[in-house]
Amino acid sequence: MELIAPIPALTTPSMKETVDFYVSVLEFTCNAHDDQWRFASIHKDDVTLELVHPQAPLPYHSELFTEPVFTGAICIHTEQVDEFWEKVKDKAEVCFPVQDFDYGMREFGIYDNNGYLLQFCRPIGA
Structure with missing residues (x-):
């Protein structure tokens, strides 16, 4: 599979x-x-x-829905992290600015209009 x-x-x-x-x-x-x-x-x-x-008629939706709840992040890989940061940093709520992390990734995080965390990243040195 x-x-x-x-x-x-x-x-x-x-x-x-x-x-x-x-x-x-x-x-x-x-x-x-x-x-x-x-x-x-x-x-x-x-x-x-x-x-x-x-x-929507999907089996995992609750009648008690009040707001989006998601405890993780959606990580989207791109080779153009810095260029994309420059395009979106003033258009969305920033969680953290572009930076290098000890685990080997360069990334930034923004929130979409619902509060979902979107992280755009690439391996350092890529």
């Missing part, structure tokens, strides 16, 4: 605003969405994300 790549599904109560954030700030393209804006698929280069409304 070969695993290819994960496609994170992020829950958002404000679908149009979320699509706009990813398109205008991070230069993603919206591939598809349903007529009611309950689902959207967005991509940039080899990265795909699915966006789902909390009331």
Whole structure:
């Protein structure tokens, strides 16, 4: 069995605003969405994300949904970390600026409009 790549599904109560954030700030393209804006698929280069409304008919959504909750980060690898940092640093809430970490990565972190942490990284020396 070969695993290819994960496609994170992020829950958002404000679908149009979320699509706009990813398109205008991070230069993603919206591939598809349903007529009611309950689902959207967005991509940039080899990265795909699915966006789902909390009331979309998916088995893992709770009726008690109040806000996105995610304790991790979505790490997106890019060789152009510094260039991408310059493009987005003034357009999104910054978690941490571009820097080198002891574990061998150069990265920065921003929050999307829902509060999901997005980290853009590359190995140091790459």
